[in-house]
Amino acid sequence: MSELHNSPLSADSTWFLRRLPAMDEAQFKQWQALLEQRTGMTLPAERRSFLETKLAIRMREIGCSSYQAYYETTVVGPNAIREWSTLVDRLTVQETRFFRDPDAFRLVADYVLTRPREQLRKHALEAWSVGCSSGEEPYTLAMVLNECMNQLALQPLYGVTGSDISAPVLEKARTGQFNARKLSGVEANLKTRYFRPAERNTEEIVDSIRERVCFTRLNVLDLDRAPMHGMNIIFCQNLLIYFRRWRRRDIVRRLAERLAPGGLLVLGQGELTDWQPPGLQRVPSEHVLAWIKRQTDEE
Incomplete structure (x- = not known):
C-alpha cells in the first residue's frame, strides 16, 4: 500500500481518478431497456444520476472506462452472468426494517387469530415474503405467527419463505444478524x-x-416457475412500485395463483389502484391494501 502512495500513477491508471462523462440519452435508454427486460423494473429519467453513480463505482472497480464498454461486459462478456448479478445487487434498494408497516402485520395477526383452530392444529401455515431484501420482513412474519400460536395455545406449526433477486442480500438475511437501527420498530x-x-x-x-x-x-418475472404453492399468506410490500402498471397486475395475478383458498395477500398502500384482482376479495381496511382469495375462484 505504501508503495502505491509513494509512486506516481501510470498513464493507464489516471482515468480512475477522472470523472466519467455524463450518460447521454441513448445510453440511458439502453440501460433502461436492459433493466426492464431482465428484471421488469423501470428506472425513471429523474433517477439517471443514481444509475450513473452506481455504474461508475462498479466500472472503476473492474477497470472499465465507458458506459458502452460496461454494457457489453454485462451483456456479452465472458463473465456477463456474474457481472449482471453484481450490478443488480448494487441497483436494488435494500432499505428495510422490522415491523416496517405495523398496520399490515396487525392485519396478518388478526387473520391468523380468526382461522379455525382445528385447521391451525392440523395444517402448517405457510407465509411468503416477496422481495424480502435482507430478511427483516420474513423474520417479522415469523415472530407474528409465533405470537399468534402462543396466544392460541397451539404448537408453532408454520414456516416462512423469503425471496429476492439479490444473492448477496439473501446471504445477509440467512445470518440473522442486524444492527440496532433495524430493530427500532420492535417492542421491548x-x-x-x-x-x-x-x-x-x-x-x-x-x-x-x-x-x-x-x-x-x-x-418476480419468473413467478410461473416459483415452487411456492398453496400459501396461506403472501406479503409483497414496497416492490410493485418499481414496475409498470400492467406488470404490477400481472405479478399480482401470479401471486394470487400461489395462494391457498382463503389465503391472504398483502401489498403496500398505493401500489395497486383502480383494479380488482380476479378471484380475490378486498379486505375492508383504511390502512392496509390486502385481499382474501375466494374459496371458489371467480374468473
Missing part, C-alpha cells in the same frame, strides 16, 4: 424473546425463529 418484550446479543454490536434472531424461515433467490 419481543426484542427480549426473539433476539440475543451477537458479534460486532449486532443482535441475532434466536434459533427457534431462524429455523422457521428459509430464503431463496427469485426474480
Whole structure:
C-alpha cells in the first residue's frame, strides 16, 4: 500500500481518478431497456444520476472506462452472468426494517387469530415474503405467527419463505444478524424473546425463529416457475412500485395463483389502484391494501 502512495500513477491508471462523462440519452435508454427486460423494473429519467453513480463505482472497480464498454461486459462478456448479478445487487434498494408497516402485520395477526383452530392444529401455515431484501420482513412474519400460536395455545406449526433477486442480500438475511437501527420498530418484550446479543454490536434472531424461515433467490418475472404453492399468506410490500402498471397486475395475478383458498395477500398502500384482482376479495381496511382469495375462484 505504501508503495502505491509513494509512486506516481501510470498513464493507464489516471482515468480512475477522472470523472466519467455524463450518460447521454441513448445510453440511458439502453440501460433502461436492459433493466426492464431482465428484471421488469423501470428506472425513471429523474433517477439517471443514481444509475450513473452506481455504474461508475462498479466500472472503476473492474477497470472499465465507458458506459458502452460496461454494457457489453454485462451483456456479452465472458463473465456477463456474474457481472449482471453484481450490478443488480448494487441497483436494488435494500432499505428495510422490522415491523416496517405495523398496520399490515396487525392485519396478518388478526387473520391468523380468526382461522379455525382445528385447521391451525392440523395444517402448517405457510407465509411468503416477496422481495424480502435482507430478511427483516420474513423474520417479522415469523415472530407474528409465533405470537399468534402462543396466544392460541397451539404448537408453532408454520414456516416462512423469503425471496429476492439479490444473492448477496439473501446471504445477509440467512445470518440473522442486524444492527440496532433495524430493530427500532420492535417492542421491548419481543426484542427480549426473539433476539440475543451477537458479534460486532449486532443482535441475532434466536434459533427457534431462524429455523422457521428459509430464503431463496427469485426474480418476480419468473413467478410461473416459483415452487411456492398453496400459501396461506403472501406479503409483497414496497416492490410493485418499481414496475409498470400492467406488470404490477400481472405479478399480482401470479401471486394470487400461489395462494391457498382463503389465503391472504398483502401489498403496500398505493401500489395497486383502480383494479380488482380476479378471484380475490378486498379486505375492508383504511390502512392496509390486502385481499382474501375466494374459496371458489371467480374468473
